[in-house]
Amino acid sequence: MEMILPVVLGVAFGFMLDRVGATNPNYIMGMLRLSNLHLAKVILLAIAVASTLLMAGLSLGLVDVGHMSVKATYIGVVIGGALLGLGFALAGYCPGTGWTALATGRKDALWFVLGGLLGAAAYASSHAWWKASGLLDGWLGGKVTLGAIDGSAFAAVWPAMSGTGVGLMVAGALMLLVGLLPDRVR
Amino acid sequence: MFGWLKGGLLLGVVFFAAVLLAKPVGVSTEFAVASGWLWSWLDGSIAVADATAKSGFASSNAYFDESGGKLAKAIANPLNYGVLFVLAMAVGAFVSARLRGGVAAAEKAMPGLWRANFGNSTAKRYAWAFVGGFIVLYGARLAGGCTSGHMMSGMMQTALSGYLFAVSAFAVGIPVALMLYKKEK
Numbered sequence: 281m282e283m284i285l286p287v288v289l290g291v292a293f294g295f296m297l298d299r300v301g302a303t304n305p306n307y308i309m310g311m312l313r314l315s316n317l318h319l320a321k322v323i324l325l326a327i328a329v330a331s332t333l334l335m336a337g338l339s340l341g342l343v344d345v346g347h348m349s350v351k352a353t354y355i356g357v358v359i360g361g362a363l364l365g366l367g368f369a370l371a372g373y374c375p376g377t378g379w380t381a382l383a384t385g386r387k388d389a390l391w392f393v394l395g396g397l398l399g400a401a402a403y404a405s406s407h408a409w410w411k412a413s414g415l416l417d418g419w420l421g422g423k424v425t426l427g428a429i430d431g432s433a434f435a436a437v438w439p440a441m442s443g444t445g446v447g448l449m450v451a452g453a454l455m456l457l458v459g460l461l462p463d464r465v466r
Numbered sequence: 467m468f469g470w471l472k473g474g475l476l477l478g479v480v481f482f483a484a485v486l487l488a489k490p491v492g493v494s495t496e497f498a499v500a501s502g503w504l505w506s507w508l509d510g511s512i513a514v515a516d517a518t519a520k521s522g523f524a525s526s527n528a529y530f531d532e533s534g535g536k537l538a539k540a541i542a543n544p545l546n547y548g549v550l551f552v553l554a555m556a557v558g559a560f561v562s563a564r565l566r567g568g569v570a571a572a573e574k575a576m577p578g579l580w581r582a583n584f585g586n587s588t589a590k591r592y593a594w595a596f597v598g599g600f601i602v603l604y605g606a607r608l609a610g611g612c613t614s615g616h617m618m619s620g621m622m623q624t625a626l627s628g629y630l631f632a633v634s635a636f637a638v639g640i641p642v643a644l645m646l647y648k649k650e651k
Contacts, residue, residue, distance in 0.1 A: 285488055286547045290554025292480050293491060297555070298562035300473035305577040312636075312643030315650055321470035322477060323618065329478025330622040334485055342486075349490050351610050351620055353627040360609025361616070361634030364602050368635060369642035371598025372577055374613040375606055376493040378599060379552065380559035385569050387588075388576050388595040395599025400494070401501040402600070403607035407529035410608060426624040437626055447624045458474070 294380045303381040305372025305388075312369050314465045321458050328454035335447035338429065345431040350423045355415045426450070467566065481622055488547070490623070492615030494606035495537075496552040502530050502541040513541040529607075582649045 300322045301307040310316030337343035351357075368374055373381060373392045381389035410416055421435055428436040429443030436443060468476065484491045502525075506512035509526070516524035520534025523542050530537040540546050563569060572578075576591040584590060606612035609631055611620065617635070620628020 282547070283545075283550060286551035287554040289480070289484050289487065289491075290551040291558035291561075292483070293551075294555030294558025294560075295562045296473070296477045296480050296558075298559040298566075299468045300470075300477055301467055303559055303563070304573075306579045309577065309579045309643055309647055312639045313647045314640065314644070318470055322474045325470065325474025326477035326481060327618055327621045329475055330481035330485075330618070331624070333478070333482040334622055337482075337486065347485050347489055348623055349619075350623055350625040351616060351627045353630060354610075357609045357616070357627050357631050358634045360605040360607070361631040362638045363605025364609065364612060364631075365605075365635035365638030365640075366642055367598040367601030367603075367605060368613075369639045369646060371595050371602065372580070373595070373598065374602060375497055376555065376612065376614045378602075379493065380555055383556035383559040384563035385574050387574050388591050391592040391595040392599035392602075395596035395601075396497050396603035397501045397504065397599075399600035399603035400497040400607055401505055403604045404498060404502065404505075404527050404529040407527075407532075407607075411528065420626060424626045426626065434625075443624065450624060458470075 293376075294383070297377055297380045298384060302377045303384050303386070305377075305381070305386075308368065308372045308374075308377065316464055317461050318463070321461055324454050324461075325458045328451040328458070331447050331451040331454075335444040335451065339444045345429065348429070348432055348434070350425055350432075350434045352418060352422045353424065354417055354419045354422075356410060359415065481618055485619075485622075490615065490619035491551075492548070492611060492619060493552055493555075494603060494612035494615060495540075496548050497603050498529070498537060498607055499540045499544065499549060502527075502537060503544050506541055513538040515542070579647055579650070582651055583647050 297303055302319060307319045311319045334343060338345060371392050373389060378389050378392040382393055424435045424437050425443050426437050427441035427443035427446035428439050481491055502512055511526035512530060513523055513525055521536050521539040523535040523538040525531040525538035575588050580591055609616060616628050616631040
């Protein structure tokens with residue numbers, strides 16, 4: 281059973297990445313050059329839908345709060361995010377979409393994946409340096425959510441606010457944003 | 467292909483299902499596990515059994531040795547949840563691509579938008595795709611996650627780190643893409 285779950289979820293995720301066009305670098309480049317916002321709408325709507333279901337599920341006690349996994353905040357998140365953005369624009373792939381694009385037969389995706397394996401190994405080699413630099417130390421509270429989520433192991437940016445309430449509001453705002461986004465801005 | 471409404475709804479359901487049934491979706495960790503697994507063929511000390519470590523495994527590399535040897539354990543036992551999830555993603559994408567008639571031959575070599583701006587050289591495209599992959603995974607490992615784990619899974623949980631990551635990635639990705647891809651066709 282524990283082997284079946286990741287396979288079912290992985291197949292569904294890979295299938296959906298291809299169905300929304302995320303395995304096609306033209307869509308990723310088009311989103312970043314603001315000439316095709318299809319994927320931006322898909323991503324924002326998917327986050328909003330997933331968040332609405334999660335926050336409602338947590339409030340109703342239908343989702344195990346222990347399944348949440350909030351990543352730490354540190355300066356390296358900002359630097360790493362910027363690097364990812366640079367490579368994302370250059371290649372038109374991110375880790376998940378590069379890998380699934382390879383499965384759809386794209387040959388440039390093979391080179392992206394090989395570069396990615398070397399990049400991951402290069403990071404592993406340089407991790408000790410980053411650690412010593414202090415840029416991996418907790419920042420702005422470390423592992424935090426916006427509001428306080430009952431029973432979770434994570435602190436909140438605004439402890440007085442209901443985490444699920446804030447989550448539902450943010451999801452609503454994202455849905456509104458999706459509705460307002462044009463198909464292209466240039 | 468699905469339109470943004472249907473696609474966004476269904477993709478959102480998949481992200482929720484992952485948290486409901488197991489844990490949030492993530493991909494870039496498995497690049498680290500795969501690279502460590504390949505590395506361990508050359509260097510046996512990358513993942514070794516160690517009863518004193520929390521995970522039962524240790525590594526000569528400080529990164530793979532973090533959190534009680536968590537990654538060293540995954541490298542030593544690569545048929546784990548995360549690796550199976552990512553391998554299965556390829557199956558899902560392959561099936562979807564087959565069902566929609568596959569990718570055109572010219573597109574398989576390089577995306578049309580790249581060709582419109584940088585010409586037909588496959589060597590050039592492959593070289594830059596390799597460089598892009600290197601930078602993306604180096605950045606994702608430094609940040610502790612990628613578009614899936616940090617941005618999508620993070621923002622759905624209202625994780626502060628997810629918003630910071632997304633803003634940073636797009637604040638760089640948008641101007642770079644605007645500079646690189648001047649021509650649309």
